[in-house]
Amino acid sequence: MCGIVGMFRLAAGQPVDQQLLAAMNQAQFHRGPDEGDQFIDERIGLGHRRLSIIDLAAGQQPMKDESGRFVLIFNGEIYNFPALREELQALGHHFHTRCDTEVILRGHMQWGDACVERLQGMFAYALWDAQEQRLFLARDRLGIKPLFYTTIGDTFYFASELKSLKLLPGLDKTMSPKAIEQYFTLGYIAEPDTIFHSVAKLPPAETLVLSVAAPTPVQATYWRLSFKQQLTLTDEQFQQQLVQELNSAIASHLVTEVPLGSFLSGGVDSSAVVALIAGMSDQPVKTCSIGFDVAAYDETAYAQQVAERYHTQHDSRIVKADDYELIPKLAHFYDEPYADSSALATYRVCELARSKVTVCMSGDGADELLGGYRRYKLLMAEQQVRDRVPAWLRQTVFKPLGKLYPKLDWAPRVLRAKTTFQSLAMDLVEGYLHGISLLKQHQRDALFSDDFKQQLGGYNSLELFRRYEAEFDGDEPLALLQYIDLKTYLVGDILTKVDRASMANSLEVRVPFLDHKFVEWCAKVPTSQKLRAGEGKYVLKKAMEPYLPNDILYRPKMGFRVPLAEWFRGALKQQVNTRLQSELMQQSGLFNMQTIALWLKEHQSGQSDHSTALWTLLMFENFLSQAA
Numbered sequence: 001m002c003g004i005v006g007m008f009r010l011a012a013g014q015p016v017d018q019q020l021l022a023a024m025n026q027a028q029f030h031r032g033p034d035e036g037d038q039f040i041d042e043r044i045g046l047g048h049r050r051l052s053i054i055d056l057a058a059g060q061q062p063m064k065d066e067s068g069r070f071v072l073i074f075n076g077e078i079y080n081f082p083a084l085r086e087e088l089q090a091l092g093h094h095f096h097t098r099c100d101t102e103v104i105l106r107g108h109m110q111w112g113d114a115c116v117e118r119l120q121g122m123f124a125y126a127l128w129d130a131q132e133q134r135l136f137l138a139r140d141r142l143g144i145k146p147l148f149y150t151t152i153g154d155t156f157y158f159a160s161e162l163k164s165l166k167l168l169p170g171l172d173k174t175m176s177p178k179a180i181e182q183y184f185t186l187g188y189i190a191e192p193d194t195i196f197h198s199v200a201k202l203p204p205a206e207t208l209v210l211s212v213a214a215p216t217p218v219q220a221t222y223w224r225l226s227f228k229q230q231l232t233l234t235d236e237q238f239q240q241q242l243v244q245e246l247n248s249a250i251a252s253h254l255v256t257e258v259p260l261g262s263f264l265s266g267g268v269d270s271s272a273v274v275a276l277i278a279g280m281s282d283q284p285v286k287t288c289s290i291g292f293d294v295a296a297y298d299e300t301a302y303a304q305q306v307a308e309r310y311h312t313q314h315d316s317r318i319v320k321a322d323d324y325e326l327i328p329k330l331a332h333f334y335d336e337p338y339a340d341s342s343a344l345a346t347y348r349v350c351e352l353a354r355s356k357v358t359v360c361m362s363g364d365g366a367d368e369l370l371g372g373y374r375r376y377k378l379l380m381a382e383q384q385v386r387d388r389v390p391a392w393l394r395q396t397v398f399k400p401l402g403k404l405y406p407k408l409d410w411a412p413r414v415l416r417a418k419t420t421f422q423s424l425a426m427d428l429v430e431g432y433l434h435g436i437s438l439l440k441q442h443q444r445d446a447l448f449s450d451d452f453k454q455q456l457g458g459y460n461s462l463e464l465f466r467r468y469e470a471e472f473d474g475d476e477p478l479a480l481l482q483y484i485d486l487k488t489y490l491v492g493d494i495l496t497k498v499d500r501a502s503m504a505n506s507l508e509v510r511v512p513f514l515d516h517k518f519v520e521w522c523a524k525v526p527t528s529q530k531l532r533a534g535e536g537k538y539v540l541k542k543a544m545e546p547y548l549p550n551d552i553l554y555r556p557k558m559g560f561r562v563p564l565a566e567w568f569r570g571a572l573k574q575q576v577n578t579r580l581q582s583e584l585m586q587q588s589g590l591f592n593m594q595t596i597a598l599w600l601k602e603h604q605s606g607q608s609d610h611s612t613a614l615w616t617l618l619m620f621e622n623f624l625s626q627a628a
Contacts, residue, residue: 002061003031003049003160003503004073004147006126008135009042010215011154016045024157024164025049031075031160031503035060039071043212044128044135048073051358051506052258059099065109069131072105075160076123076145077510079252084118108136116207117222120252120516124160124202134211141223141516142365143191143204143491146499149217150199156210156217161500162335165199172198173627177455179336180590184447184616185461187339187438188492195336195623204491223516227474227483231524238529239543241521243276249515250276253361261286261357263349263509264314266302268372268537268544268553269363273512275547277361278310286357287312290349293320302552309549317352319345322563322571331622333500339438339616340493341562346501354507364494365513368485369522371478371530372537374557379432380531382423383477386431428477429469432484433462438612446595447613464488478527486519564611569604576600576614579621588624 005024007016018040025036025047032049039046039062048061063072078084081100084107089095093106100121107115108127113136122144127136137158139147149158152170159165166173176197179189189195191203202208205223210216233241250273254260262274264287277285287307291300300316307314326344331337333347353360367373422440423431434440439447441460448456468487472480495511502509512518529539541553568576579585580596596617603610 002051002073002075003028003164004075004124004126005047005159005164006073006135006157007045008156008210009044009154010156010210010212012043014154016040016043018045020167020169021045021047023167024159027164027167028159028161030506033506037062039064039073039128041128041130043133044071044130046071046073046126046128051508059097059101061101063101063105065105069129070105070109071128071130072101072108072125074101074104074123074125076121076125076140077253077508078103078119078121078123079255079515080118080120082255113207113209122511122514126158132211133213134209137202137208138222139202139204139206141205141225142486142495142514142519144495144499144511144514146496147202148194148199149202149208150196151217152198154215156215161503162194162196162199163332166335172196174198177452177457178459180452181444181456181459182461182464183337183339183620184439184444185433185437186488186492187616188496189336190461190464190488190492204487224471225483225486225519225523227472227476227479227523229524230526235529235539235542238525238539242539242543245518245521246272246512247276247280249512249518250361251280252515253510253512254280256359258358259286259356260359260361261288261353262361263287263353263363264289264303264306264312265363266299266304266306266552267363267557268541268548269366269513271302271306271363271548271552272366272540272544273361273363274306274310274312275544278312285310285312286315288315288317288349288353288356288360290345290352291316291318292345293318302555306548306552315352315356317348319348322567323348324567324572327618328622330619331626333504334496335500337620337623338496339619340497341564341615343497343501344562346497347504350498350502350505350507350509354505357507359508359510360502362498362509362511363513364498364511365490365519366537366540368482368490368494369513369519370525370537370540371482371527372540372557374536375432375435376478376481376531377534377536379423379428379435379481380478380527382431383428385424386428428480429465429484430462432481433465436489437461438616443613447591449590449592452590474523476527478531479523564615565603565609568611568614569606573604576618577604579625580614580617582621584624585617585621 021038028049032051034052035050037048046062061073078100081103084103088106088110091110095102116138123140124145124147125138146160148162148165150165157165173196175195179193179195182189192200194201206219206221208217208219262285263270264274274285274287289300289303291298326347330343423434465484468484472483498509532538577600586593599610599613602608
C-alpha cells in the first residue's frame with residue numbers, strides 16, 4: 001500500500017518544481033513509510049511512498065521499463081498478478097522483480113490502456129509514456145483506493161490524498177456549494193466532487209488520459225456493474241456458490257510477504273472472513289478487536305467467541321466511550337468534512353492491528369452487496385405500500401401526516417413514524433435519500449443561510465441519486481438501492497473511512513467481499529436470497545451456519561457506535577457550544593446561527609436529540625479551523 005503524487009507540465013518551458021513535488025510526496029509519508037522516490041523529466045514529475053508488502057527487496061517505484069519509455073507509480077494490490085505474470089512471460093516479457101507493480105507496467109506495454117480491464121484488485125496508478133508525452137490514470141472498480149486531481153494554469157496535478165494538493169501554490173480553495181449540501185445530507189462528499197470546486201476525485205472504474213497533443217483530460221468508464229441477469233438456483237446451491245466465490249476471493253487476498261491478520265468485530269461479516277481464512281491456513285489467524293467501556297457499545301465477547309472457536313491469536317483492547325481526543329485529528333486524516341463518527345473507533349482498531357501486522361483483512365462491503373442494512377428492510381416495507389397505493393393518494397394522506405406527526409426522539413422506535421410518513425409520500429429513491437439523510441431537508445433549510453441557499457441555486461443531493469438511478473439496469477427495488485449505495489455510501493463513507501484510518505497508521509486493509517468477481521456474482525443474486533422474512537444477508541448467514549454459531553449470525557447488528565448525545569450534554573458540552581458558535585462559523589456565511597443556538601439549547605436541555613446535526617457541524621467546524 002502506497003501513496004502517489006504527480007505533476008504534468010502541459011506547456012513547454014516550465015520545468016518541474018522538484019521541491020514542490022518532494023513536499024507533496026512527504027505529505028503522504030504515512031501511506032508509505034518504508035521507501036520514497038521521485039522520477040523527474042522535462043514535463044513530468046512523479047512521486048511515490050511505499051509500504052512494502054510483496055517483493056520487499058525489489059519493487060521500488062517509480063518503476064521504468066528497460067527503454068525508459070514507460071514510468072509507473074502505483075498504490076494498491078493486484079491479486080491476480082501471478083496469473084498475469086505467467087501470461088506475459090509466455091508472450092516474451094522478462095521480469096526483474098516478483099511484484100505486482102511490474103505486472104502492471106509490462107501489461108500496459110503488451111495490452112495498452114486495456115490492461116486495466118485485466119486487473120483484479122484495489123488500485124490507483126499513473127503511467128507516463130515519454131514517447132507519446134501521455135499520462136494515463138486509473139482507479140479500481142469499487143473505489144477502494146483514492147485519487148484526487150486538479151489543473152492549475154498549464155499544469156495537471158494528482159495525488160492519493162487531498163492534503164498533497166492543498167500544498168499547491170495557486171490552488172483555488174473556494175468551497176463547492178454542492179459539496180457542502182452533500183456533506184450535510186450524507187455526511188461525506190460523493191465522487192467526483194470534493195470540498196473544493198477546483199479539485200475532483202477520479203470516480204471508481206474510470207480512467208483519465210491527457211497528453212501534450214491533447215491536454216484536456218478525457219475520462220472513460222472501463223467497468224459497470226450489471227444487475228440485469230439474475231441466477232435461478234435452489235437455496236442450497238446459492239449457499240454453496242457463495243462459499244465457493246468468497247473462498248476464491250479470500251484466497252487471492254492472502255498473498256503477502258509481511259504479517260497478515262484480520263479485523264474481528266464479532267459481527268457476521270468479519271467473523272465469516274476469519275472462519276474461511278482459518279480453513280485455508282496452517283497457522284493461527286492473527287485477529288484484533290476493540291470494545292468500549294460502556295456495555296451497550298461493546299461486542300468484544302462475541303469476537304472472543306469466534307477467536308476461541310478458530311484458535312486465533314486474538315488481541316482485544318477496550319477504549320473509553322469518551323475517546324474524543326481524536327476529533328481534531330480526524331480533520332487532518334480526512335482532509336474534507338467527514339461526519340461518520342465510527343471513524344474514531346476505526347482509527348483505534350487500525351492502530352491496534354498495526355502493532356501486530358502490516359496487512360489486515362476486513363468484512364466491509366457485505367452489507368451493501370447482500371442487503372445487510374436495517375434500512376433496506378424498512379425501505380422494502382415502505383415500497384410494498386407504494387406498490388399498493390397510488391402516488392396521488394399517498395401524497396394526499398402521508399404528506400400531511402409527515403408534517404403534522406411530532407418528532408418523538410425520546411419515544412420507542414415503533415412510535416417514531418414521522419420519517420416513515422414523509423418517505424411514503426415520495427418515490428423509492430427520494431424516500432431512500434430522505435430516510436438516510438443526516439439532516440433532513442427541513443433541517444438543512446433551517447440551518448443554511450439565505451445567501452448560501454442562493455449559491456446552491458436549488459441543488460439537492462437527490463440529483464446525485466437520480467444519476468445512478470438512470471444508470472441502473474436491473475428490475476428489483478432493493479438492487480437499485482444497493483447500486484446507489486455502491487456508488488455513493490460505500491465509496492464516499494465506508495471505503496474513505498477505512499483508507500484514511502488505516503493509512504494514517506501505515507496499515508494495509510484488504511476487502512475480499514469487494515473483489516470485483518464476487519461483487520459481480522452478488523449482483524446476480526435475487527432479492528429473495530438477500531432479504532427474507534425480515535432477515536438481511538439471508539444467503540450469507542445460511543451459508544455460514546456450519547462455520548459460526550447462531551448468536552453470531554442472527555443477533556441484532558451493532559456496528560461501531562459512539563455516544564454522541566451523552567458527549568454533547570456532558571464532557572463536550574462547553575466545547576461544542578464554543579466551536580459551533582465561533583467567529584469562524586459566523587464568518588463562513590453558510591449558516592443561520594440562530595438555528596445552531598436553538599439546536600444546542602434543545603439538545604442540552606434534553607428536549608430534543610440533535611446529536612447527529614451537532615456532530616456534523618462540529619466536524620465541519622474542525623475542517624474550517626484547519627483550513628483557515
